[in-house]
Amino acid sequence: MPLVSTGSILADARAAGTGAAAFNVIHLETAEALVAAADTTGIPLILQISENCVRYHGSLLPITRATLALAEAARTNVSVHLDHITDAELVHQGVAAGVGSVMIDASTLPYARNVETTARLTAWCHDRDVFVEAELGEVGGKDGVHAPGVRTDPEEALAFVAATGVDALAVAVGSSHAMRERTAKLDLELIGRLREKLPVPLVLHGSSGVPDEELRAAVAAGMTKINISTHLVSVFTRGVRKVLEADPALIDSRKYVAPARDAVRSEAARLLHVLGGGGAGEGEDVR
16 A cells, blocks of 8 residues: 555544544554554554654654655555654654654644744645644643643634644543553543534544543544554553563563564554444453
8 A cells, every 4th residue: 555644544534433543653663563553454544753752763764764664565554644743843854754744733832822833834734735733722741731621612723723724633622641541531522512613633632541432432422533652652561571571581672572562563453443443353452
């Protein structure tokens, strides 16, 4: 399959009333696992590279080019997306490398500056046929607008979309970034009102903390793009720890990274089935 656009994956999911999975790449092994999960299930997938991931690797190009190569070789539709980008130069570098969508994150800025920054970068991206996601809010900190208790106002969200021209909007409906327990309860009524009000797909960040039944309910209520990172990172780490605890003398990293990669593939495939409207799929529900 050729590399596809994030916009096309979201449009198809929105029309079908299913969720579009967006899983974060941490390193090459997770990218390989995620593409293998898409190929195993035949369900489209958005691979996300965050600004934190870029910082970890030291630069954008190596991990982005490797991820693009894996997406291009996939047998299922896969797109590559830049996630939570605050640095305009990274937007420029990613687009030049071939990334077809970007999440511009100016949500920690005051509303007027968020609008101005997002609108300017969105116009630049649209001139290059690049799909843009953004986030609305003024609350600072790691969670941004996804801090506990924060909620998106539908009227303000509509004004933001109109003022910036973005193609998708991340909304605050009860999830929170970096949750290690899947216990979040979402405001499904608010999701429904946002879906009715906004002309663009809704994005749920912080989905690692949302249990399967809530994810299904969120999609049914109108959420389209579902971002998951921390949960799959935890699956990888548990896989490494399990092997090393069983054999503390092990020194060949391939012997413990490969099982961790397989664990991520299995859980990502299961989540693809959950979001794509199927059953539990393969793999165990890792709580």
